[in-house]
Amino acid sequence: MNVRVGARRGAPVGDKPGPAAELRSGAHFADLAWLAWRQHRVVITTTVLVVAAVVVAALALATQANDLAARCDQNGCPPDFVDQRKALVTHARRLLLYGLPVLSGIVAVFWGAPLVSREYEQRTHLLVWLQDVSPRRWLVSKVASLGALVVLLYAVYGVATSSLVRGLKAIRETAVGGGDAIELVLQPFSTTFEAAPSLQVAYALFGFALGVAAGAVARRTLVAVAITLVGFAAVRYVIAEYPRVHFLPPLRRTRLLDAPVDTPPGGFSANVIMGGGHLDAAGNEIPTPAACFDDTGAIASECLRQHGVVSAFYDYQPVAREGTFQLIELGIYLVLTAVLAVVAWRRLRSATAF
Amino acid sequence: MVELRVDRASGLPAYRQLMQQVREALRLGWLRPGDRLPTVREVVATSGVNANTVLKAYRELELAGLVEARQGSGTFVKASPGAGPRQAMTELREQLEKWVSGAHAAGLDNEDIQALLSAVLADNNRGSSQ
Amino acid sequence: MNLKLAAGSDPATTDGRDTVLTVTGLGKRYRGGRDNTWALRDCSFTLPAGSVTALVGMNGAGKTTLLSILAGLLTPTAGHLTLPSTGQGGADGARIAFVAQEKPLYRYFSVADMLQVGARLNRVWDQERALRWLRRFDIPLDRACGRLSGGQQAQVNFAIALGSRPSVLLLDEPVSTLDPLARSEVTAELLTEAADTGMTVLLSTHVVGELVGVADHLLLLAKGRLLAAGEIDTLLENHLHYVGPRADVPPGPGQVVWASHTDNQSVFLVRLPETGPVPPVDAPWTTRPVTLEEFVLAQLKKVRTAGEGEA
Numbered sequence: 001m002n003v004r005v006g007a008r009r010g011a012p013v014g015d016k017p018g019p020a021a022e023l024r025s026g027a028h029f030a031d032l033a034w035l036a037w038r039q040h041r042v043v044i045t046t047t048v049l050v051v052a053a054v055v056v057a058a059l060a061l062a063t064q065a066n067d068l069a070a071r072c073d074q075n076g077c078p079p080d081f082v083d084q085r086k087a088l089v090t091h092a093r094r095l096l097l098y099g100l101p102v103l104s105g106i107v108a109v110f111w112g113a114p115l116v117s118r119e120y121e122q123r124t125h126l127l128v129w130l131q132d133v134s135p136r137r138w139l140v141s142k143v144a145s146l147g148a149l150v151v152l153l154y155a156v157y158g159v160a161t162s163s164l165v166r167g168l169k170a171i172r173e174t175a176v177g178g179g180d181a182i183e184l185v186l187q188p189f190s191t192t193f194e195a196a197p198s199l200q201v202a203y204a205l206f207g208f209a210l211g212v213a214a215g216a217v218a219r220r221t222l223v224a225v226a227i228t229l230v231g232f233a234a235v236r237y238v239i240a241e242y243p244r245v246h247f248l249p250p251l252r253r254t255r256l257l258d259a260p261v262d263t264p265p266g267g268f269s270a271n272v273i274m275g276g277g278h279l280d281a282a283g284n285e286i287p288t289p290a291a292c293f294d295d296t297g298a299i300a301s302e303c304l305r306q307h308g309v310v311s312a313f314y315d316y317q318p319v320a321r322e323g324t325f326q327l328i329e330l331g332i333y334l335v336l337t338a339v340l341a342v343v344a345w346r347r348l349r350s351a352t353a354f
Numbered sequence: 355m356v357e358l359r360v361d362r363a364s365g366l367p368a369y370r371q372l373m374q375q376v377r378e379a380l381r382l383g384w385l386r387p388g389d390r391l392p393t394v395r396e397v398v399a400t401s402g403v404n405a406n407t408v409l410k411a412y413r414e415l416e417l418a419g420l421v422e423a424r425q426g427s428g429t430f431v432k433a434s435p436g437a438g439p440r441q442a443m444t445e446l447r448e449q450l451e452k453w454v455s456g457a458h459a460a461g462l463d464n465e466d467i468q469a470l471l472s473a474v475l476a477d478n479n480r481g482s483s484q
Numbered sequence: 485m486n487l488k489l490a491a492g493s494d495p496a497t498t499d500g501r502d503t504v505l506t507v508t509g510l511g512k513r514y515r516g517g518r519d520n521t522w523a524l525r526d527c528s529f530t531l532p533a534g535s536v537t538a539l540v541g542m543n544g545a546g547k548t549t550l551l552s553i554l555a556g557l558l559t560p561t562a563g564h565l566t567l568p569s570t571g572q573g574g575a576d577g578a579r580i581a582f583v584a585q586e587k588p589l590y591r592y593f594s595v596a597d598m599l600q601v602g603a604r605l606n607r608v609w610d611q612e613r614a615l616r617w618l619r620r621f622d623i624p625l626d627r628a629c630g631r632l633s634g635g636q637q638a639q640v641n642f643a644i645a646l647g648s649r650p651s652v653l654l655l656d657e658p659v660s661t662l663d664p665l666a667r668s669e670v671t672a673e674l675l676t677e678a679a680d681t682g683m684t685v686l687l688s689t690h691v692v693g694e695l696v697g698v699a700d701h702l703l704l705l706a707k708g709r710l711l712a713a714g715e716i717d718t719l720l721e722n723h724l725h726y727v728g729p730r731a732d733v734p735p736g737p738g739q740v741v742w743a744s745h746t747d748n749q750s751v752f753l754v755r756l757p758e759t760g761p762v763p764p765v766d767a768p769w770t771t772r773p774v775t776l777e778e779f780v781l782a783q784l785k786k787v788r789t790a791g792e793g794e795a
Binding site for chain 2: 534535536668671672673675678680693694696697698699700716717720773775
């Protein structure tokens with residue numbers, strides 16, 4: 001007897017779709033973008049609202065600043081100008097001082113850090129990475145869709161902060177006022193430097209990548225958030241404090257002793273003075289002889305000459321270089337972002353379950 | 355139509371349990387030649403056993419000549435076990451009933467009777483296989 | 485040592501059916517382990533197409549590791565697995581779905597959203613099949629997954645796995661979060677789905693008692709090694725109990741797997757020589773068939789005793 005009972009089952013092969021099944025070429029970018037939006041819509045919406053609020057505030061202050069500057073002419077400014085300027089500078093300073101570093105940190109901590117770590121923590125990686133989408137494809141699509149939103153959001157934010165900076169500069173041009181912190185806000189290579197849209201985008205992307213990489217490595221949301229917070233603050237602070245003014249060798253201005261001091265273009269406060277000292281006849285830097293300080297702290301030129309000093313100098317970073325330096329800093333952050341993206345990418349290749 | 359079930363606590367392999375139930379249904383007359391057995395899918399859904407187990411049971415029954423598979427329409431009862439000596443079955447049953455009454459009268463309970471029956475069957479098997 | 489031989493010399497009976505998955509010398513060692521222990525070692529077996537295989541072992545035996553490798557979540561340290569590209573099913577070959585023990589879901593997604601995840605992330609999606617499953621178990625589609633019970637979350641996981649129409653379905657402790665009634669219902673429904681589609685099923689469990697009739701093939705794991713692999717009925721028919729008076733050796737042929745003795749009784753579980761009918765034994769000895777549970781327990785006890793011997 002022929003044992004053919006099994007053949008009677010006439011069952012369709014498992015991977016062949018039945019009449020009801022839908023056969024597609026695979027998950028499209030739009031599908032993963034939908035997943036990203038559906039998963040993160042609360043934090044995305046919140047971030048957009050926060051950034052939008054800051055953008056509106058920055059644009060309002062910028063308009064105010066331009067209006068205020070326009071009210072001055074050759075004859076001077078209206079009587080209430082000083083008070084109004086003071087109030088405006090206080091608000092602008094607060095917005096730029098806190099907004100510039102903190103806002104890009106939001107993306108790092110709330111978008112980046114949980115992206116991979118929460119999947120591990122809630123074990124949903126076992127679900128989502130086992131559909132017809134590889135972990136890497138999932139990562140790339142998700143990071144790309146959220147990253148595009150980050151670029152857009154922070155470009156708008158950067159445009160708003162830059163226009164506020166321009167408004168403040170217009171006020172400074174009026175040369176009326178003082179007694180407020182406008183010079184502090186407009187310090188070269190600092191707030192104005194960071195307000196550029198390109199840099200705001202780069203900081204946010206860097207933070208986002210740092211968060212994603214930290215999450216892929218740590219696999220615990222809280223740990224990833226901590227690493228991201230500390231790492232982001234540290235990198236932003238360190239680069240702003242030390243290497244930024246050393247991206248290129250400073251310029252040097254030399255004068256003979258007793259010759260009048262020549263100011264750099266824009267004046268001392270518009271540039272960054274890196275230091276100064278004395279030179280001998282050969283142009284070598286020599287330490288200022290301690291004996292030449294008199295009781296008041298002044299330095300006697302005659303004494304210096306006796307010790308071989310011929311000229312004095314100061315080194316400065318000209319404000320005209322800000323654009324170049326912004327490009328260099330942009331490059332640094334983009335390279336860091338790329339490195340972190342590679343870390344996350346490599347980490348997800350060995351997407352072990354445990 | 356019979357409903358096939360599997361007792362997980364029973365030591366007997368599931369496919370043998372299914373075979374036994376079909377045989378019993380045939381013996382007791384619940385299933386008659388020409389009747390259709392439940393489909394594999396129906397047995398799977400009602401008894402929670404795997405389709406291959408049901409298929410195996412049906413295949414064994416087919417090999418034993420009790421059922422036949424008809425292409426596309428199902429598995430049908432071909433013959434009843436011991437269908438020939440139906441008369442003899444009745445007589446044997448009567449004898450056994452008498453014997454059981456005798457055993458009960460002699461003070462044996464059901465468990466004793468089963469043990470005795472198993473022992474005799476085992477001895478008998480050994481005798482026939484040697 | 486002979487443990488491996490026992491598993492190796494008993495290759496899974498394929499019944500002449502196609503093989504959907506072949507595993508050869510599979511091993512996994514986790515980096516950073518205190519000692520160089522292998523979570524899985526020297527595992528070789530095949531899964532016949534359309535079979536339902538039970539992966540049995542104690543906690544920590546390596547069941548999840550093995551399933552994770554088969555699902556593609558883990559890279560094996562040694563060995564390899566082959567999935568034949570199915571000729572008819574399309575260019576993509578065999579499709580594997582895995583339902584993890586944790587039954588993970590996005591907590592803030594509704595059940596309908598979770599189905600959309602399945603629909604959007606798979607090349608093949610059968611919404612009707614997924615919905616049928618959820619209706620069968622009364623799962624509300626608009627409920628947030630975080631507010632479902634553990635059992636309901638498991639059902640959503642099953643629905644997503646079935647909706648993706650896999651040719652191989654891997655289930656890690658599928659019914660562990662279900663109540664007893666749901667257990668048998670889910671088992672029956674899963675087996676019906678398998679019967680309808682010819683899907684191959686591999687499920688892990690440590691409850692052997694519920695396997696009778698559910699699985700037709702067995703993979704028995706202990707300490708990362710395969711103790712037995714094959715068709716359950718064949719394995720059981722190849723083993724036998726001898727029960728009789730206290731003795732040191734069994735009264736009939738067969739290699740002793742496990743023996744237990746009391747003061748005046750001995751029970752031997754033996755593996756019978758290849759082929760041949762059940763041998764008769766002289767009174768007072770009797771023979772008794774081996775149930776799946778007895779077989780599994782004897783194999784595991786044997787390994788434990790061997791382990792104690794080494795220690």
